[in-house]
Amino acid sequence: MGRDRSSNAVREDEDLGDLLQELRVLLPGVQTLTAFLIILPFNGGFSQIARSEQWVYVATFVCSLSSLILFTAPAAQHRLERPLRDRVHFKHEATRLIIIGLVPLSVALILATHLVVSEVVGSRPALFVAALVTVAIGTTWWMIPLVHRATRKPPTRDSNDRLHIS
Template sequence: MAWTRPDRETYVRNESEAQRLDRNYAELLQEVRVAQAGVQIFFAFLLTIPFQNRFAQLSQEQKNWYLTTLLCAGAAVVLFVAPVAAHRILFRRRLKDELVLFTGRLAAAGLCFLALSFLGALGLAVDVVNGRLPAVLAVAVGAAVILTVWWLWPTHGVRRRHTVPVTPVPEPDGTDGTSPRDLG
């Protein structure tokens, strides 16, 4: 199912490349803020699990499963904080184009580690309660849901029925403000 907006033909942003980069980076930071809060709470919760009485009763395999999940959540936290650190380091160096591209990749990697940590926690919880086979099934279903909602729907469900021409605004230096990179 493709979603469309009735006014798509008339929707054009009249912005320079610098304005586009600023907007793209601001949107990226807003996305990271949303994900970062959740993953930090999730990571903090995972950190408390070994201090629970029942943790000692887990098998070594379950403890390894837990550690892998914890490390994935920790990696997600680091990757979601990284765009802020990168911005601080690259501030006023006229590298916004590279910053947007690089931090977008960091955020995507953070989402991958968040998905892995979620699936790890789901699998471990189901394994402790109902055994290995239900845990594997729960992880498979969880992975299918994540792939569908986080990747398939955004990439295939929101397809444009036709392309919208982009009309760039001239930069002060006389260039057209476009680059070989995505104008989104």
């Protein structure tokens, strides 16, 4: 019985470590995007872009900032709740926040693509390139993982209680 608790605790620690590593990958990109968006309106040429593009900028900034807030929430919560009494619950909540944060990040990347391409080569090519980015993000971030999740077989255990994932 003690061995089961120990192996479950190790698994939960590994899962939490994986989650933290995923955040380490996501955060620098979101921070960089948000930082660039923060300084953009202070650039001399910003006031010259079309009013509609300024609204695209606002939506992009709000989405980027929202994803940054959602991605950093687990760290803030972890620090304020220390010591964690229920690591499993914390891991599930952190996972939920990260997945929710991917939604505004997806939108921010699509809108940022539109904003940049529109400024460089015009609105029509911007719509096309933004559509390509939408398909790329939709496929790689959302469809593929959800299809894998829906079609994978549940893990099994051997006679030594080792987990096997097929």
